[in-house]
Amino acid sequence: MKNESGKETIESLLREGRIFHPPSELVESSNIKAFMDRHGIKTYEELLERAKDIEWFWSEMVKETGIEWYEEPSKIMEWNPPYVKWFVGAKYNIVHNAVDKQVKIRKNKVAYIWEGEPGESMKITFGELYTEVSRLANVLKALGIKKGDRVTIWLPMIPELPIAMLACAKIGAVHSVVFSGFSERALLDRILDSKAKLLITADGFYRNGKIVELKSRADEVLDKAHTIENVIVYNRINEINVNMMPGRDYWWQDIVKGHSRSCDTEILDANDLLFILYTSGTTGKPKGVMHAHGGYAVGTASTLKFIFDIKEDDIWWCSADIGWITGHSYIVYGPLILGATQVMYEGAPLYPQPDRWWSIIEKYGVTVFYTAPTAIRMFMRLGEKWPARHDLSTLRLLGTVGEPINPEAWVWYYKYIGNARCPIMDTWWQTETGMQMISPLPITPLKPGSVTKPFPGIDADVYDPNGSSLNKKDIGGYLVIKKPWPAMLRGLWEAEEKYISTYWSMFDNIYFTGDAARVDKDGYFWVQGRLDDVLKVSGHRIGNSEIESALVSHPTVSEAAVVGKPHEIKGEAIVAFIVLRSGYEPSEELKKTLRKHVEIEIGKIARPDEIYFVTDLPKTRSGKIMRRVCRALLLGMHPGDTSTLANPEAVEAVKKVIS
Numbered sequence: 001m002k003n004e005s006g007k008e009t010i011e012s013l014l015r016e017g018r019i020f021h022p023p024s025e026l027v028e029s030s031n032i033k034a035f036m037d038r039h040g041i042k043t044y045e046e047l048l049e050r051a052k053d054i055e056w057f058w059s060e061m062v063k064e065t066g067i068e069w070y071e072e073p074s075k076i077m078e079w080n081p082p083y084v085k086w087f088v089g090a091k092y093n094i095v096h097n098a099v100d101k102q103v104k105i106r107k108n109k110v111a112y113i114w115e116g117e118p119g120e121s122m123k124i125t126f127g128e129l130y131t132e133v134s135r136l137a138n139v140l141k142a143l144g145i146k147k148g149d150r151v152t153i154w155l156p157m158i159p160e161l162p163i164a165m166l167a168c169a170k171i172g173a174v175h176s177v178v179f180s181g182f183s184e185r186a187l188l189d190r191i192l193d194s195k196a197k198l199l200i201t202a203d204g205f206y207r208n209g210k211i212v213e214l215k216s217r218a219d220e221v222l223d224k225a226h227t228i229e230n231v232i233v234y235n236r237i238n239e240i241n242v243n244m245m246p247g248r249d250y251w252w253q254d255i256v257k258g259h260s261r262s263c264d265t266e267i268l269d270a271n272d273l274l275f276i277l278y279t280s281g282t283t284g285k286p287k288g289v290m291h292a293h294g295g296y297a298v299g300t301a302s303t304l305k306f307i308f309d310i311k312e313d314d315i316w317w318c319s320a321d322i323g324w325i326t327g328h329s330y331i332v333y334g335p336l337i338l339g340a341t342q343v344m345y346e347g348a349p350l351y352p353q354p355d356r357w358w359s360i361i362e363k364y365g366v367t368v369f370y371t372a373p374t375a376i377r378m379f380m381r382l383g384e385k386w387p388a389r390h391d392l393s394t395l396r397l398l399g400t401v402g403e404p405i406n407p408e409a410w411v412w413y414y415k416y417i418g419n420a421r422c423p424i425m426d427t428w429w430q431t432e433t434g435m436q437m438i439s440p441l442p443i444t445p446l447k448p449g450s451v452t453k454p455f456p457g458i459d460a461d462v463y464d465p466n467g468s469s470l471n472k473k474d475i476g477g478y479l480v481i482k483k484p485w486p487a488m489l490r491g492l493w494e495a496e497e498k499y500i501s502t503y504w505s506m507f508d509n510i511y512f513t514g515d516a517a518r519v520d521k522d523g524y525f526w527v528q529g530r531l532d533d534v535l536k537v538s539g540h541r542i543g544n545s546e547i548e549s550a551l552v553s554h555p556t557v558s559e560a561a562v563v564g565k566p567h568e569i570k571g572e573a574i575v576a577f578i579v580l581r582s583g584y585e586p587s588e589e590l591k592k593t594l595r596k597h598v599e600i601e602i603g604k605i606a607r608p609d610e611i612y613f614v615t616d617l618p619k620t621r622s623g624k625i626m627r628r629v630c631r632a633l634l635l636g637m638h639p640g641d642t643s644t645l646a647n648p649e650a651v652e653a654v655k656k657v658i659s
């Protein structure tokens with residue numbers, strides 16, 4: 001960046017208060033600069049000011065992202081708090097922009113460059129994508145899937161995952177993708193909650209050199225998944241003995257044969273449901289966040305175009321898994337709508353050795369790269385010798401998402417991956433927001449650790465508990481969004497009350513994010529973390545109570561309190577305090593059993609890092625377990641006023657085990 005050199009030390013780069021200016025060539029050639037020039041906007045501040053007219057701004061974004069409606073909207077937005085409709089009256093289907101339109105203008109352009117963990121590499125053009133999506137869409141129709149029906153997709157990072165999502169959307173069905181790292185129990189819960197009629201999965205996939213089976217594990221719960229009528233299984237591995245139930249289960253590769261290579265895209269209302277994605281909240285049960293076709297298309301594509309500056313010849317790589325919102329928005333819909341070429345990788349980052357990612361960047365000439373702070377901290381620990389083995393000079397922009405990034409990791413990423421040349425877009429957003437909300441643009445001066453300013457058209461603020469703005473006061477408060485945005489969630493699947501109580505009950509008609517943040521005197525946002533009982537472990541969102549529910553479902557466990565503890569790489573580590581049922585004794589063996597049990601109930605990502613057996617847990621008089629007290633004790637802090645506890649002696653019990 002300006003006046004910087006790759007030779008500066010980490011210490012000098014970390015100097016307090018240092019501002020990193022993007023290189024002027026990048027600014028001058030950026031999409032956002034071109035947009036500003038077209039509208040006679042001279043400065044970043046003026047841009048943010050002009051975009052306060054959200055109807056103007058988002059209708060410009062429709063043009064900028066090449067969104068084509070089947071029928072034009074009669075109104076940009078209709079806000080009946082807490083429900084919003086965008087592009088009211090428009091007829092639309094996101095697949096029109098993501099696939100159908102691309103075939104007309106970029107038929108032979110590569111959409112996905114896919115690399116399997118064992119090393120195979122494959123390219124799929126937009127033309128091929130169209131064919132595969134259409135063939136599967138025809139299969140779905142033949143199996144009786146109709147508009148509005150839910151389809152659960154439990155697939156790994158193979159091109160068939162976006163193909164399956166797009167095939168659902170093409171016929172107006174609603175997809176519900178379940179992360180392939182979740183357990184079969186988690187899959188079952190999500191199938192039952194959404195009442196999915198069809199499951200699309202694979203025989204298995206490769207991770208860290210091993211085969212992870214999917215279909216055989218799904219079989220263990222399919223007898224309870226009574227809503228499922230059919231299962232489509234993609235044969236990824238070919239060496240696994242898979243049991244196929246005649247009349248219910250079909251191999252993907254077989255069933256698509258004979259189906260037409262084109263399929264009409266269902267003409268929907270722009271506000272029809274596109275997908276449900278389950279995410280963790282404060283209760284034991286994940287909630288189904290709902291997103292709709294039109295607004296989501298505009299929100300994801302415009303942020304990708306202007307934050308990550310995607311142009312026709314870029315090679316975009318977002319290292320997230322499509323099982324999370326980052327992958328939905330920035331591996332599937334956003335990049336396809338922009339007609340971008342992207343890299344998709346199946347496996348683990350350190351396999352077979354810690355330079356796998358850097359070899360991928362070099363091999364395919366990745367120009368814009370988006371990952372999570374946890375990954376950066378992990379690579380930082382492994383040392384710069386691994387990226388140094390590769391030519392990363394094609395990179396021009398970097399990004400992070402999912403959790404706060406500490407300035408040390410930011411500066412390491414900047415120096416050793418970006419060679420002090422590539423600005424870092426630290427993007428704050430959520431499953432619920434669907435799109436990046438607070439983030440630098442390529443023209444924004446950067447402060448390491450700050451997500452800088454809201455995207456144009458996004459009205460973010462920090463409130464005190466009474467709803468007064470703490471903007472520019474540099475005091476921590478509640479991060480809120482004051483006006484609707486196009487990719488805003490449309491509610492929670494069959495949980496209207498929860499939707500209202502979670503997001504809209506803290507402040508009148510104002511969206512509460514669940515995060516704490518502060519805004520410094522320059523208007524820069526610093527996100528401090530979750531205010532509710534939701535953990536961020538390696539950037540993954542897991543509810544404390546979800547893990548507690550899993551633990552107490554084990555016959556040895558009577559009560560459990562799960563809390564987070566700062567962790568150098570993962571951001572947060574999971575710590576469980578457990579009261580055993582009478583007749584059971586604490587042991588190392590039992591700790592292992594309980595970790596395994598959580599893995600079976602939720603998945604590996606939710607396994608506690610530490611388990612403490614206690615005789616009692618601090619509780620309120622109404623019997624609520626006080627996680628806050630456990631956490632304070634764990635971190636060596638004062639537990640606050642414990643006089644209101646029903647059992648103050650439990651404080652000693654907890655202290656004893658952690659000392």
Ligand code: PRX
Pocket residue numbers: 279325326400401402403404405426427428429430431432451513514515527529530536539540541
């Ligand atoms: O706490 C914030 C954190 O991740 C939460 C949202 O998690 P999820 O819905 O899983 O989506 C993650 C990917 C979009 C937020 O409430 N978070 C996300 N991005 C950042 C962040 N915290 C700090 N800085 C970020 N850039």
